[in-house]
Amino acid sequence: MTYPTVIVNGVSVRVDREGRYNLNDLHAAAVIKGEATEQQRPSQFLRSAQVKRFLKALKSKVLKSTLEQIQPLNVIRGGDNPGVWGVELLAIRYAAWINPVFEISVYETFREAVLNGIGNMTRLNRLDLLIANESKEVSESARKMNRWGVGGRKRMLSSTRENIIEQIDPDMVTIMEGKSS
Incomplete structure (x- = not known):
């Protein structure tokens, strides 16, 4: 001490x-x-x-x-x-x-x-609480990003989008792609 x-x-x-x-x-x-x-x-x-x-x-x-x-x-x-x-x-x-x-x-x-x-102990305790809360928020964001990334929700949504595009009439896809450019 x-x-x-x-x-x-x-x-x-x-x-x-x-x-x-x-x-x-x-x-x-x-x-x-x-x-x-x-x-x-x-x-x-x-x-x-x-x-x-x-x-x-x-x-x-x-x-x-x-x-x-x-x-x-x-x-x-x-x-x-x-x-x-x-x-x-x-x-x-x-x-x-x-x-x-x-x-x-x-x-x-x-x-x-x-x-x-x-x-000083009070200030240290407040700082520790702030660090813990922000660490928790960052961890939750990291988990969400991880679920979104490669092999996650992004792939599933992209795959679903591709399936829908395959089911659309080819002429409609050309019209949709022309509007987005």
Whole structure:
């Protein structure tokens, strides 16, 4: 599954394969607008007793509601993608911890990403329906053309026409052919 990339205060917030957002990117977005200090890094956020209780409840709920057992928090030290990665609820909770105005901005950004995804799905469904309907029409036309073509209805009608012409007086056929030219 592809998760939407979000941009907060001009900073692209990375998303991992499990749909967790990089809280370090959110912190950078808040610092740029003066909504956070350097001391409000994700590592400080995770030390809070309230946040630890929130994470415990979140882990319990996530593990009960999904078969995949995606952890709501992933802290990576070193490597290609270091940082603190959290599910959307944790990212919004982090934004609230930083600053209420920043929380609203992050929430609206995430909501917009979801709504855009739903809008795109709606457009995709409509397009799929249009393709299916037009494919059906083309298939019906192709079947009709196939029945008409070689060995089909056209041959039968032409053969019937020839039989009728054979039964007409030869002088009448000459008169009819003279009128059609």
